[in-house]
Amino acid sequence: MSKKVSVSAAIREGMHEEMVRDENVIMVGEDLGKMGSPFALTLGFLDEFGPERVVETPISELGFTGMAVGAAMRGIRPVVELMYNDFISVSLDPVMNQAAKLRYMTGGQMTIPMVIRAPMGAGRRNAGQHSQCLEALFAHIPGLKVVCPSTAEDAKGLIKASIRDNDPVIFLEHKLLYAKKEQIPEGEYIIPLGEADVKREGKDVTIITWSRQVYFALDAAKELEKSGIDAEVLDLRTLVPLDWEAIKKSVLKTHNVVIVEEGVKRGGFGGEISAQIMEELFDELDSPVERVAGLNIVSPFSPPLEDANFPQVDDIVGAVKKVLNKSVSLV
Amino acid sequence: MVNVKSNMEIENKYSKEFLVKLYEEMVRIRTFETKAGECFNKGMLAGNIHLCIGQEATAVGANYALEKTDFITSTHRGHGHCIGKGAKTDKTMAELFGKATGYCGGKGGSMHIVDVNLGILGANGIVGAGIPIATGSGLASKIKGTDEVTLCFFGDSGANTGAFHESINMAATWKLPVIYLIENNGLGVSVDIKSVTNTPNLSVRAVAYDIPGKTVDGNNVLAVYEAVKEAVDYARAGNGPSIIECETFRHEGHYCGDPSSYRPKEYIEEAYQKDAIKRFKEYLLENDVTEAEMVEIDEAMKKEIEEAYEFAVNSPYPDLSELTTDVYSQDNERSVVR
Numbered sequence: 053m054s055k056k057v058s059v060s061a062a063i064r065e066g067m068h069e070e071m072v073r074d075e076n077v078i079m080v081g082e083d084l085g086k087m088g089s090p091f092a093l094t095l096g097f098l099d100e101f102g103p104e105r106v107v108e109t110p111i112s113e114l115g116f117t118g119m120a121v122g123a124a125m126r127g128i129r130p131v132v133e134l135m136y137n138d139f140i141s142v143s144l145d146p147v148m149n150q151a152a153k154l155r156y157m158t159g160g161q162m163t164i165p166m167v168i169r170a171p172m173g174a175g176r177r178n179a180g181q182h183s184q185c186l187e188a189l190f191a192h193i194p195g196l197k198v199v200c201p202s203t204a205e206d207a208k209g210l211i212k213a214s215i216r217d218n219d220p221v222i223f224l225e226h227k228l229l230y231a232k233k234e235q236i237p238e239g240e241y242i243i244p245l246g247e248a249d250v251k252r253e254g255k256d257v258t259i260i261t262w263s264r265q266v267y268f269a270l271d272a273a274k275e276l277e278k279s280g281i282d283a284e285v286l287d288l289r290t291l292v293p294l295d296w297e298a299i300k301k302s303v304l305k306t307h308n309v310v311i312v313e314e315g316v317k318r319g320g321f322g323g324e325i326s327a328q329i330m331e332e333l334f335d336e337l338d339s340p341v342e343r344v345a346g347l348n349i350v351s352p353f354s355p356p357l358e359d360a361n362f363p364q365v366d367d368i369v370g371a372v373k374k375v376l377n378k379s380v381s382l383v
Numbered sequence: 384m385v386n387v388k389s390n391m392e393i394e395n396k397y398s399k400e401f402l403v404k405l406y407e408e409m410v411r412i413r414t415f416e417t418k419a420g421e422c423f424n425k426g427m428l429a430g431n432i433h434l435c436i437g438q439e440a441t442a443v444g445a446n447y448a449l450e451k452t453d454f455i456t457s458t459h460r461g462h463g464h465c466i467g468k469g470a471k472t473d474k475t476m477a478e479l480f481g482k483a484t485g486y487c488g489g490k491g492g493s494m495h496i497v498d499v500n501l502g503i504l505g506a507n508g509i510v511g512a513g514i515p516i517a518t519g520s521g522l523a524s525k526i527k528g529t530d531e532v533t534l535c536f537f538g539d540s541g542a543n544t545g546a547f548h549e550s551i552n553m554a555a556t557w558k559l560p561v562i563y564l565i566e567n568n569g570l571g572v573s574v575d576i577k578s579v580t581n582t583p584n585l586s587v588r589a590v591a592y593d594i595p596g597k598t599v600d601g602n603n604v605l606a607v608y609e610a611v612k613e614a615v616d617y618a619r620a621g622n623g624p625s626i627i628e629c630e631t632f633r634h635e636g637h638y639c640g641d642p643s644s645y646r647p648k649e650y651i652e653e654a655y656q657k658d659a660i661k662r663f664k665e666y667l668l669e670n671d672v673t674e675a676e677m678v679e680i681d682e683a684m685k686k687e688i689e690e691a692y693e694f695a696v697n698s699p700y701p702d703l704s705e706l707t708t709d710v711y712s713q714d715n716e717r718s719v720v721r
């Protein structure tokens with residue numbers, strides 16, 4: 053049995069189930085009460101769970117994120133909403149220097165079971181300070197887990213796993229996916245962190261991606277079919293922990309790789325995956341790994357500039373053709 | 384600390400010309416904002432557009448207490464602040480449309496209007512971010528030995544960022560020439576400021592820094608003008624910063640497209656009842672300005688904004704080659720590629 057819901061409703065449902073299941077789970081953030089959060093993620097929560105478990109905060113990200121870390125030390129399981137992932141700029145210390153490091157630095161004494169949820173991504177004409185994809189920044193910090201779901205089904209299963217996880221989890225939701233309506237299974241289910249998902253099987257090339265670019269990659273795969281190219285689309289879903297086995301399995305099958313991410317190319321997570329493939333699977337490759345990513349620029353406001361910045365279907369199609377043209381198996 | 388609430392009964396010691404100028408500027412801003420809202424509703428504008436309808440008196444009263452050479456920092460709700468400081472409505476509108484002729488060449492949009500030549504150090508998408516920047520501008524005046532002051536606009540909820548405390552503590556300690564102006568419209572998006580703050584007013588915090596603090600009727604353009612003028616003179620004379628809280632109302636949703644059903648009916652009623660332009664009109668009628676003179680101004684502003692709109696709509700989008708310009712001042716070409 054399945055039902056059709058939006059990505060935002062799926063996340064809301066997952067959080068709701070966890071709130072009901074475990075009274076230590078609390079919501080922390082701006083506009084979570086009457087408004088039910090700007091993207092309706094906590095709609096109705098205040099009425100149902102009360103102000104002690106739906107903590108509507110002032111615009112004090114440093115304070116409330118740090119507060120969540122402290123509460124987590126005491127066994128509360130806070131789910132913090134940052135209104136945009138860009139605002140981590142004002143609350144990075146509790147995340148980077150506290151939550152991420154404390155387990156290690158205390159010799160394993162401390163556990164910080166918290167989730168930071170945040171919308172990310174471009175395409176909504178929100179300009180430079182509201183459009184970034186910052187997953188690479190988080191993935192760079194040891195101690196943080198990083199989740200970037202694409203589908204409604206994944207989003208629900210993964211938010212539940214994130215809330216139950218005993219480490220700090222950064223859960224990044226793409227703004228332009230919230231309204232997407234998709235089938236999800238009825239009832240409770242969990243998708244464990246660290247499991248990638250083959251969203252389309254193929255044998256010629258592996259497109260590795262996550263978040264909104266999964267849909268661009270699937271469209272590109274359809275387009276490539278017309279040229280007789282059979283692309284596999286691997287949705288990582290979780291960047292940390294990384295499902296290396298899934299990457300390896302796909303590369304051993306296709307021997308050609310294109311990595312697609314929306315964010316800035318330099319220092320992007322695609323570079324990390326590319327390096328790992330070169331280091332461990334070099335002999336399996338028929339061509340150099342290609343990356344498709346945003347430019348090394350600030351996300352522009354002007355619509356035509358913004359659209360030219362993040363990868364589009366044509367860019368992915370072009371990258372796949374480029375890789376296959378170089379591919380030794382075809383020479 | 385003085386905590387004064389002014390009302391409309393301000394003694395008229397001003398020239399008719401000055402009063403009319405204040406009126407014109409407020410109408411200019413409201414007409415601009417109304418047009419921007421219409422364009423958004425027609426689907427011509429996208430993104431986060433925060434209108435300042437209802438808050439024109441703070442933008443105008445405060446800016447008119449400044450000299451041209453002074454500086455301001457602004458917020459996400461910044462069109463009025465910038466226009467009040469002298470920003471042209473056509474280039475501002477063009478920026479909202481993401482056009483090449485906009486203040487930032489279309490790269491910044493509504494939340495990032497800047498004209499450095501006018502002393503506008505930036506609207507801002509990050510709540511509270513302007514507070515330390517204004518403080519830094521104050522520090523620069525001090526280092527350079529000039530008497531320019533910096534006026535820092537931010538909202539009630541911006542006052543609850545850590546940046547507020549850290550910045551004002553430094554400015555007070557070093558007597559920096561900064562005026563911290565809180566536009567208290569009672570709301571941060573949907574959140575009632577009183578539900579997340581333990582004092583009825585925000586200017587009381589001045590006590591903690593031992594600097595002047597005042598709460599004024601932010602819908603009374605002359606009350607705002609007088610309070611800010613006093614703080615500007617105080618800062619220019621080397622005495623340091625002040626906090627001025629202007630009580631005002633947000634007539635519209637948080638941003639265009641926000642139905643803002645979370646706002647109680649009483650809030651909206653009070654907002655309209657205390658509307659700054661309506662009340663200033665009444666004041667002007669009692670002070671030798673005729674209805675006909677005001678209608679003439681209203682019409683002139685409508686015409687200016689129509690022209691600004693035409694300018695914006697008929698301007699080209701930035702060329703795609705602009706995508707990678709201006710990230711760095713040096714070594715730009717190679718750094719945007721690799």
Ligand SMILES: Cc1ncc(C[n+]2csc(CCOP(=O)(O)OP(=O)(O)O)c2C)c(N)n1
Pocket residue numbers: 082111113135139142459460508509510511537538539540541542568570571572633637
């Ligand atoms: C650091 C940060 N947190 C949250 C936001 C999202 N946000 C934008 S405006 C706003 C409310 C600001 O309220 P206030 O400072 O009172 O200004 P107003 O909108 O009322 O003019 C919020 C929460 C942001 N832009 N930056």
Ligand SMILES: [Mg+2]
Pocket residue numbers: 538539540566567568569570571572
């Ligand atoms: Mg406010």
